Amino acid sequence: MNNHHGQSQQSSESKHDDDAALTDFLASLMEYTPTVPDELVEHYLGKSGFQCPDVRLTRLVAVATQKFVADIASDALQHCKARQASVVKDKRDKQQKDKRLILTMDDLSKALREYGVNVKHQEYFADSPSAGLDTASRDE
Template sequence: MNHPTNEGRHDDDAALSDFLASLMDYTPTIPDELVEHYVAKSGFQCPDVRLIRLVAVATQKFITEVATDALQHCKARQTGAVKDKRDKQQKDKRLTLTMDDLSKALREVSGRCLNHLHP
């Protein structure tokens, strides 16, 4: 089992400090007030705006992954459904996202998140 050296730990601490400091200059898509509301609703009080923004960034990443995966499911489903209707495909290129697409994406992304927590 590899034990981190003091120098390696110092580098990690410095990188974490730099990252947290950069959050002060970053405006996440999800407003601080919304994150603060849900964090407080869960019973956690956090006066540090850096941590609030870290939660916002993690939430934004999660939502982006779900939306991207749902789009892929939607495209795959509609590509398969339109193969018989080539003429209609040329006229109507809009995608229709369904709850099934979203549900599949949520299961996949949640599974990946859990795999990172419990390898």
């Protein structure tokens, strides 16, 4: 992608290509259904002062949000996997049930730090009154 900007002599030509690509992408969004529902996006965009009747732009924002969340989630997944891999082998037998990939605040805060979000979470945080009683069964 760098070559678009690096070579300015071809810029008019490449811009034309980019325009076409963008137009195609926006057109393809008409058929694309992002995981983030349109209604949710419209609600929050409307709350922030955004006005646009074009559903393609809503979808574009939805896809961007989805990408953002997915990036964070995949980073957290890597952290999770790395943490599990670092556990010593003899302990791993005991923590067999913990081998499942669970999104925890530990991994999430590590991932979010790279995205400019500082999440400070408590050492022990009770999600609900039943938290800590039977953690394994709750997280099934």
